[in-house]
Amino acid sequence: MTEEIIISGFGGQGVLSMGKILAYSALMEGKEVSWMPAYGPEQRGGTANVTVIVSDERISSPIVSTYDTAIILNQPSLEKFEGSIKPGGTLIYDDYGISVPPTRKDINIYQISAMDAAAEMGNTKGFNMIILGGLLKVRPIVTLENVIKGLHKTLPERHHHLIPANEEALRKGMDIICIAQEAK
Amino acid sequence: MKGNEAIAHAAIRCGCDGYFGYPITPQSEILETLAAEKPWETTGMVVLQAESEVASINMIYGGGGAGKRVMTSSSSPGVALMQEGIAYMAGAEVPGLIVNVQRGGPGLGTIQPSQGDYFQATRGGGNGDYYVLVLAPSSVQEMADFVDLAFELSFKYRIPAMILSDGVVGQVMEKVVLPPFKPRRTEEEILRECPWASTGRKGNRPINVITSLELKPEAMEKHNLHLQEKYKTIRANEVRYEEIQTEDAEYLIVAFGSAARIAQKAISDLRSKGIRVGLLRPITLWPFPTERIQQLSEQVKGILSFEINAGQMVEDVRLAVEGRCPVAHYGKMGGIVPTPDELIQALAKDFQINALNS
Structure with missing residues (x-):
């Protein structure tokens, strides 16, 4: 199994942290992982993306041309990465940031209203965990249990009391993700 | 991490x-x-x-x-x-x-x-x-x-x-x-392993001077010859490289650092299409694995030096190959990292691999 994932959105949405938690969770399962950020003078509102690769085998390039799964959190990211998803691959997007929806017919498209759900839960910072939950529902790359372990690893100890809220957000994402289109 | x-x-x-x-x-x-x-x-x-x-x-x-x-x-x-x-x-x-x-x-x-x-x-x-x-x-x-x-x-x-x-x-x-x-x-260990070091002289040992200056041409020539002798020893003993699927390779990619990772992905894609490509990854850039590239150049139809620059290591590759096979370079500049697909296209173009151009 090798899953090549791009997560892309605005800086401040938790794109890089989501990738990091996913990578650590996969590490907990004994998988090979790589996490390659598009780094730069990043700031809230700028663009941010990260390539996460999870595999049973040694990973060659941390930089790839096409992706099995794309998580798209704003319009510029959709325009940039929709064309790079492998045929039969997966696109997950939050409709909150998307004004022109995806047009590919040969990929599975899922929609998740994470921004709205986060606001309803009164936990806007849980946005990225809702998305991650959604991802794990449709692409069970790692178990929820190992994500919780990953959170313990990535979060500094003073934030460990927030882990139950994150777990709630992950479960919420698993509940609310829905299919918008099956690949033809 | x-x-x-x-x-x-x-x-x-x-x-x-x-x-x-x-x-x-x-x-x-x-x-x-x-x-x-x-x-x-x-x-x-x-x-x-x-x-x-x-x-x-x-x-x-x-x-x-x-x-x-x-x-x-x-x-x-x-x-x-x-x-x-x-x-x-x-x-x-x-x-x-x-x-x-x-x-x-x-x-x-x-x-x-x-x-x-x-x-x-x-x-x-x-x-x-x-x-x-x-x-x-x-x-x-x-x-x-x-x-x-x-x-x-x-x-x-x-x-x-x-x-x-x-x-x-x-x-x-x-x-x-x-x-x-x-x-x-x-x-004590430093004194033993580095008798040349300026560690604060105690007793009768000669004064250790750390300097690169020597004004007497004869002495400076001698020092330079000593350095060259040392470089020769390092060239003979410390060349390090990794080879991936070179045994049956028809084409060779030479790449180091992150470029070598991208090349590995390209090579596994190429091999799945039946194109036999191998990788030589210099681990020491100096001393450079000149001899091994020389040997491989007898075996392959072409060598591509893949670097994230305008073509620098390719000079060392050419010096090693000495015209025995065609040598090309592919790379990008400006902070753009080429993808495995772009490398495959470059290889197909440089060596006219028709199977890849379809």
Whole structure:
């Protein structure tokens, strides 16, 4: 199994942290992982993306041309990465940031209203965990249990009391993700 | 863990006595991690943010001159500033480690990844006839492993060693097994292993002078001949490289550092299409694996030097091949990292591999 994932959105949405938690969770399962950020003078509102690769085998390039799964959190990211998803691959997007929806017919498209759900839960910072939950529902790359372990690893100890809220957000994402289109 | 963080942890674990550096993207996590780990409270390793790169390299010159395992790290324009100090260290035969996490140039350039400092690292950059020993890690694991290796080689030959990394290997996060703890050397051990070091003279031993200056031409010629002799020994003993699927290769890609990772992905894609391509990855850029490339050039139809620059290592590849087979270069500049697909297209075009052009 090798899953090549791009997560892309605005800086401040938790794109890089989501990738990091996913990578650590996969590490907990004994998988090979790589996490390659598009780094730069990043700031809230700028663009941010990260390539996460999870595999049973040694990973060659941390930089790839096409992706099995794309998580798209704003319009510029959709325009940039929709064309790079492998045929039969997966696109997950939050409709909150998307004004022109995806047009590919040969990929599975899922929609998740994470921004709205986060606001309803009164936990806007849980946005990225809702998305991650959604991802794990449709692409069970790692178990929820190992994500919780990953959170313990990535979060500094003073934030460990927030882990139950994150777990709630992950479960919420698993509940609310829905299919918008099956690949033809 | 990020490649940069691995460097910092490996330094603490391999008995490094001091780090002197100045922050610059994309390697600032090295100083940042060292500051967070506070090794001065545990191993006694000094960590100092110097006022500039020029100051950092001269602190290395001083520390190395006293036989201490000291290092600095920077990125391309910062390493450009250090060249004078590096030449002085080479001349005075002072060991030390310089880590360059490369970004695009020339000048301030960009903060995005590049391999544009191949010439700077392997051809000098400072003045005079000298080399530094250059190791090129292509994974976070090698970032960790090469710190101790670089120090070992640097002290063995009394030559500055460089880890030539880049923004990709510095920033990427991968699985890593950190090396076991090794204590810092005691003063007695330093005296024994570095009888040349200026450690504060006690008793009757001759005065040790650390200098690269010698005004008598005959003496200076002798010193230079000694350095050249040493470089010859290093060339004979310390060439390191990795080969992947070269046994039956019809075409060869030569690539180092992050480019070698991208090449591996391209090669597995190419092999699935029935094109037999192999990879030679120089681990030491100086000394360069000239002989092995020479041998492989007898076997393959063409060699592509794949670098994230305008074509620098390709000169060493051509010197090794001496016209025995066609040699091409593919790379990108400006902080753009080529994808495996782009490399495949370049290979197809350069060597007219029709199976790939359909």
